[in-house]
Structures are given as structure tokens and as C-alpha cells.
Amino acid sequence: MKVAVFGASGMLGFAVCESVIRRGFTLCAYSNKSTVSISSNLKSKSLPFSNDDQITRDLFDQWPDAVINCAAISSPDEVNKSPxxxxxINVEGAYRLASIAAHIGARFIHVSTDMVFDGSKSPYRSTDMPNPLSVYGVQKLDAEKKVLSVTDENLVVLRVTLLNGNSPMGKRSPHEKILQSLAIGSKLTLFDDEIRQPCSVENLSDVIVELLERPNLNGLFHWAGSEEISRFDLGLRILKRFGINSDQIIQGKVKDEQLNLGHRPSHLSFVLEPLVSKVRTQPLSIDEQLQELRVPNELYSWYREFADDPSCYVPRF
Ligand SMILES: NC(=O)c1ccc[n+]([C@@H]2O[C@H](COP(=O)([O-])OP(=O)(O)OC[C@H]3O[C@@H](n4cnc5c(N)ncnc54)[C@H](OP(=O)(O)O)[C@@H]3O)[C@@H](O)[C@H]2O)c1
Incomplete structure (x- = not known):
């Protein structure tokens, strides 16, 4: 199978590329402005969504069997700055890729988010009514509708939750943000009334690659880890995993900060049926997710000095 991955330089896209290679498929990896090395002999190709014609030309030249869209402006704050x-990118780019994929008969997998819900009625099924609170959530919901309107066949929209894992730049995931901020001497405030059901980016990538070979599974599905946790408790578990004292993060409450934070859903979790009974890959517990986390390479010397008990963490270089 030949697989085109968009957003290959991002946290999820990079992990999906690795999973595609592990599965033995041929990979065409696309990123925006930056290129990233996926393996010793494969780099992503810079191809911004604004370059419509080139995207069409490339996909017609490559004629992949599947297209996976992990490209997005994925930070709600960034979306607010330049809606x-x-x-x-989040809506029109996704729709364009879905249309080209349908035209060339390629299976299309599009990644969406739990932020399409308002957080008042967790756990959510994929049949529950969305009600996004942020511009990011509105755009991701719009993209789902447009992508799903392209075809009923050969297409999956997969909503996912907060992602744990290692990103190519070492700055994107919850543990990387905590370590990066400690390394510059500041402490992050994390909220104990913001409940999420985090998901391992590697585990999610395996599900996505498994879906490539399951043409009978089409439509809208949910994926996450197996446990709920508050962002603050996740922060504490991350510190413990890396042997750092728990007073290094500040406990806050979203409800005390609403004016500064805009509207953040308080409780987002998913019912994973029907997908979870249909795939081999199974959701991971928080402990299993924590075991996959690495200290970003450029922080390793700082980490050895800073951690209270660096022996909790055995590096994998
Ligand atoms: N991270 C989470 O916790 C989370 C939670 C729920 C859902 N999601 C969803 O999961 C998907 C992947 O998220 P992520 O966290 O992996 O995102 P990310 O790390 O921010 O990566 C985004 C990717 O999109 C690419 N991109 C940005 N602008 C582009 C453009 N104009 N043209 C082409 N490519 C462009 C980026 O390329 P450059 O690096 O080259 O700019 C990067 O490869 C997104 O759909 C997101 O909404 C993420």
C-alpha cells in the first residue's frame, strides 16, 4: 500500500509516518514549511495547503492508496489569533484533500477532536450532538461535516482526545510543555477541574494504520486512552514519572480563570464503542502512556541536573 500523510512534521503526523513504515507500507510524507527526517533515507516534502495546484499534481503523480490528514492549526490560541x-487549513484544506482522495479512489482518514463538544455531558458517543465552545472547535466540526459530505465509502473521521507522546520538535505534548517551561525556570498552572481522557500518540497511530486495512469501517468514530484524569493530576503523574518534585506545577481552576481563558470545555471523555471492539489495537492506560514519554534530547543535560531523582527515567536515544 502507498500512503500519503499530511502534517508529517506534527506530533501525530510524525508518529503516523513511523507507524506506516513499521507496517511496511510505502510512505509519501508532507509537511508545511519545515521538513522533517522520518527515517535515515526519507524526509517530508514541504507542501503548504495554500499550494492547491501542487497538492493536486503531487497526489495525481503519486496516486496513493490512502491519504491521512493530520495537518491542522491545532492550537485553539493560534486559531483565535488568525481565524x-x-x-x-482546518476546513478548506481538509475538504480539498478528501475530494482529491475520493477522485483517485484512495482511502481517506481525517483526524478531528473532542473539542467539538462543550464538555457538559461526558462521556460522548460519536452520535451525540456537538456544541463547540471555541473557534477551533467550530472549524474542526465544519471540517468533519464537509469531509463526510464527500463520500460514504472509504472514509473515516476519527475524533481524538488530548495527545500524550513525543513530538519531533520536543515542544508540543503535555510532558514536553511542562519540561520546557521548567527548563526556563517557570512553573505551569494546570487545572484540576479540566478533565480529559488522554491518548497515546503512538497507540492512536497504530489505530489509524489499522483502519487503512479495514475498508468496511467507515464514518465517524472516537478514540482515546482508557482512563480519565484532570490536567493537574496528569501533570503530577508526569512529574513523578520523571522523578521531579510535585511542587513544580501550580494547581488552578478553570472556573476561576474563565475571563482569561475563553471557553474551555470542563470535562471531555469518549465512549470508544463501536470502534474499540472492532480493532486489534486497544486503548492504553495513563501508566502505559507515561512509559512511552522521553525527555527531549536538547533538555537531557538540564534534566540530569534538575530532576530530584533522574534514575526514574531511563533514556532511549
Ligand atoms: N495535540 C492534541 O492534543 C490533539 C488533540 C485532539 C485532536 N488533535 C488533532 O490531531 C491532529 C494532529 O494534531 P497535532 O497535535 O499533531 O498537530 P501539530 O503538532 O500542531 O502539527 C500540525 C501539522 O500541520 C501542518 N500544517 C500546519 N499548517 C499547514 C499548512 N498551511 N499546510 C500544510 N500543513 C500545515 C504542520 O506543518 P509544519 O510543522 O511544517 O508547520 C504540522 O505538520 C489535528 O487535526 C488536531 O486537530 C490534536
Whole structure:
């Protein structure tokens, strides 16, 4: 199988590329402005969504069997800063890729988010009514609708939750943000009334690659880890995993900060049926997810000095 992955330089896209290679498929990896080395002899190709014609030309030249869209402006704050730019990527770019994939008969997998819900009625099924609170959530919901309107066959929209894991730049995931901020001497505030059901990016990538070979599974599905946790408790578990004292993060409450934070859903979790009974890959517990986490390479010397008990963490270089 030949698989085109968009967003290959991002946290999820990079892990999906690794999973595609592990499965033995041929990979065409696309990123925005930056290129990233996926393996010793494969780099992503820079191909911004604004370059419509080139995307069409490339996909017609490559004629992949599957297209996976992990590209997005994935930070709600970034979307708020430039909503029109984000709309072009999160909605129009996704729709364009789905249309080209349908035209060339390629299976299409599009990644969406739990932020399409308002957080008042967790756990959510994929049949529950969305009600996004942020511009990011509105755009991701719009993208789902447009992508799903392209075809009923050969297409999956997969909503996923907060992602744990290792990103190519070492700055994207919850543990990387905590370590990066400690390394510059500041402490993060994390909220104990913001409940999430985090998901391992490697585990999610395995599900996505498994879905490539399951043409009978089409439509809208949910994926996450197996446990709920508050962002603050996740922070504490991350510190413990790396042998750092628990007073290094600040406990806060979203409800005390609403004016500064805009509208953040308080409780987002998913019912994983029907997908979870249909795939071999199974959701991971928080402990299993924590075991996969690495200290970003450039922080390793700082970490050895800073950690209270660095022996908790055995590096994998
Ligand atoms: N991270 C989470 O916790 C989370 C939670 C739920 C859902 N999701 C969803 O999961 C998907 C992947 O998220 P992520 O966290 O992996 O995102 P990410 O790390 O921010 O990566 C985004 C990717 O999109 C690419 N991109 C940005 N602008 C582009 C453009 N104009 N043209 C082409 N590519 C562009 C980026 O390329 P450059 O690096 O080259 O700019 C990067 O490869 C997204 O759909 C997101 O909404 C993420």
C-alpha cells in the first residue's frame, strides 16, 4: 500500500509516518514549511495547503492508496489569533484533500477532536450532538461535516482526545510543555477541574494504520486512552514519572480563570464503542502512556541536573 500523510512534521503526523513504515507500507510524507527526517533515507516534502495546484499534481503523480490528514492549526490560541488562515487549513484544506482522495479512489482518514463538544455531558458517543465552545472547535466540526459530505465509502473521521507522546520538535505534548517551561525556570498552572481522557500518540497511530486495512469501517468514530484524569493530576503523574518534585506545577481552576481563558470545555471523555471492539489495537492506560514519554534530547543535560531523582527515567536515544 502507498500512503500519503499530511502534517508529517506534527506530533501525530510524525508518529503516523513511523507507524506506516513499521507496517511496511510505502510512505509519501508532507509537511508545511519545515521538513522533517522520518527515517535515515526519507524526509517530508514541504507542501503548504495554500499550494492547491501542487497538492493536486503531487497526489495525481503519486496516486496513493490512502491519504491521512493530520495537518491542522491545532492550537485553539493560534486559531483565535488568525481565524481566517486557520479556516483555510482546518476546513478548506481538509475538504480539498478528501475530494482529491475520493477522485483517485484512495482511502481517506481525517483526524478531528473532542473539542467539538462543550464538555457538559461526558462521556460522548460519536452520535451525540456537538456544541463547540471555541473557534477551533467550530472549524474542526465544519471540517468533519464537509469531509463526510464527500463520500460514504472509504472514509473515516476519527475524533481524538488530548495527545500524550513525543513530538519531533520536543515542544508540543503535555510532558514536553511542562519540561520546557521548567527548563526556563517557570512553573505551569494546570487545572484540576479540566478533565480529559488522554491518548497515546503512538497507540492512536497504530489505530489509524489499522483502519487503512479495514475498508468496511467507515464514518465517524472516537478514540482515546482508557482512563480519565484532570490536567493537574496528569501533570503530577508526569512529574513523578520523571522523578521531579510535585511542587513544580501550580494547581488552578478553570472556573476561576474563565475571563482569561475563553471557553474551555470542563470535562471531555469518549465512549470508544463501536470502534474499540472492532480493532486489534486497544486503548492504553495513563501508566502505559507515561512509559512511552522521553525527555527531549536538547533538555537531557538540564534534566540530569534538575530532576530530584533522574534514575526514574531511563533514556532511549
Ligand atoms: N495535540 C492534541 O492534543 C490533539 C488533540 C485532539 C485532536 N488533535 C488533532 O490531531 C491532529 C494532529 O494534531 P497535532 O497535535 O499533531 O498537530 P501539530 O503538532 O500542531 O502539527 C500540525 C501539522 O500541520 C501542518 N500544517 C500546519 N499548517 C499547514 C499548512 N498551511 N499546510 C500544510 N500543513 C500545515 C504542520 O506543518 P509544519 O510543522 O511544517 O508547520 C504540522 O505538520 C489535528 O487535526 C488536531 O486537530 C490534536
Amino acid at each position: 481566517t488562515v486557520a479556516q483555510d
